Amino acid sequence: QVQLLQSGGEVKKPGASVKVSCQASGYTFTSKAISWVRQAPGQGLEWMGWISTNNGNTNYGQNFQGRVTMTTDTSTSTAYMELRSLRFDDTAVYYCVRGSFAGNGAFDLWGQGTLVTVSS
Amino acid sequence: QSALTQPPSASGSPGQSVTISCTGTSNDVGGYNYVSWYQQHPGKAPKLIIYEVTKRPSGVPDRFSGSTSGNTASLTVSGLQAEDEADYYCSSYSGSRNGGFFGTGTRVTVL
Numbered sequence: 001q002v003q004l005l006q007s008g009g010e011v012k013k014p015g016a017s018v019k020v021s022c023q024a025s026g027y028t029f030t031s032k033a034i035s036w037v038r039q040a041p042g043q044g045l046e047w048m049g050w051i052s053t054n055n056g057n058t059n060y061g062q063n064f065q066g067r068v069t070m071t072t073d074t075s076t077s078t079a080y081m082e083l084r085s086l087r088f089d090d091t092a093v094y095y096c097v098r099g100s101f102a103g104n105g106a107f108d109l110w111g112q113g114t115l116v117t118v119s120s
Numbered sequence: 121q122s123a124l125t126q127p128p129s130a131s132g133s134p135g136q137s138v139t140i141s142c143t144g145t146s147n148d149v150g151g152y153n154y155v156s157w158y159q160q161h162p163g164k165a166p167k168l169i170i171y172e173v174t175k176r177p178s179g180v181p182d183r184f185s186g187s188t189s190g191n192t193a194s195l196t197v198s199g200l201q202a203e204d205e206a207d208y209y210c211s212s213y214s215g216s217r218n219g220g221f222f223g224t225g226t227r228v229t230v231l
Contacts, residue, residue, distance in 0.1 A: 037222075044123065045158070045166065045209050045222040061219055095165060101213045101220035105154035106171035113165055 002026035004096050004111035011117045012086050019082040020114045022096030029077035030054050033100035035107060036070065036081045038092040046092075050100035051079065059102065086118045124149065124210055124223035131229040132200045140226045142193040142210035148220070150191035154213035157186055157195045161206045170195060197228070205230045 007021040022034065035050035049060035051070040058070050069082045079096055094116055098109035125143040132138040142149065142157075149155055157170035168177055170186040173193065183198045193212070197204050210223035 044225040045211075047211070047219060047221050049219070059219055061221075062217065101154070104172050105211060105213045105220055106156050106168055106177075107158070107166075107211075108168045108171070108177060110165040110167070 002109060004098065004109055006094075006096060006111040006114045009115040009117070011119060013120055014086055014088060014118055016086050016118075017082060017084040018086060018116050019080055020094050020096075020116070022079045022081070022111050024077040024079070024098070027098075029072075030074060032098050033103065034070075034072065034079040035097045035100050036068075037095045037097055037107070039095070039113075040089070040092040043092075047101070048081070048094075050102065052100075052102075053079070059100075083116075086116075088118050090116065091118045092116060123221055124212060126208075126210060126223040126226045128224070129227045129229065131231055132197075133231045134200055134202065136200050137196060137198045138200060138228060139194050139196045140208055140210075140228070142195070142212075142223045144191050144193075144212055146191060147216040148191075148212040148214040149188060149193050149210075151215055152213045153188075154220070155186065155188060155193040156211045157184075157193075158209045158211070159204075159206045160209065166209065200230050202230050204228060 005023045030053045036048040051058045071080045093113040096111040097107040099107045155173045158166035160166040213220045
């Protein structure tokens with residue numbers, strides 16, 4: 001079954017870091033990039049950046065540069081997104097998605113989402 | 121510009137058509153054929169329904185169609201069905217950002 005399976009929800013305090021994982025199955029992991037998209041409660045979608053699953057090259061959105069790191073482990077077909085210095089407004093559902101704006105911009109496979117709650 | 125502009129809401133009766141606009145600039149929607157559309161039902165992950173302006177992934181009904189004119193992309197849903205009630209988002213590559221971004225989202229209501 002072709003899918004992206006994400007890690008479970010997290011509760012973090014302001015200033016902490018969170019690392020979300022995303023394991024791909026059912027297709028060749030290195031055939032397409034992985035992007036990350038988040039959605040705050042009741043809000044729209046926000047693109048965070050993408051990582052090449054071939055060579056690890058990354059491109060981060062302006063709003064996240066300096067605070068986010070995306071990595072992959074090709075041996076386990078897993079992508080990771082770490083967000084540091086968490087703020088209350090980082091509370092959101094974080095999605096890993098297959099595809100990137102460096103390709104045709106089509107995100108054709110979505111993970112189930114990981115809710116990250118930032119609370120004191 | 122932080123997001124593409126969409127109307128907050130749209131509606132239509134079953135069987136009718138509804139068209140959603142997505143307005144950007146010549147650096148994104150108007151400059152590249154990399155506009156996609158996503159459908160999101162409450163509590164679910166978004167689903168790709170249109171890519172490269174007009175193309176439909178396998179399994180997406182041909183009731184969904186996309187187009188562009190200048191800096192504005194459009195999604196038309198023909199023959200509205202109850203299951204089409206959802207939030208819809210456009211997205212586009214942006215040459216000025218070397219990345220891309222999403223639209224503000226449109227909630228479609230089937231009356």
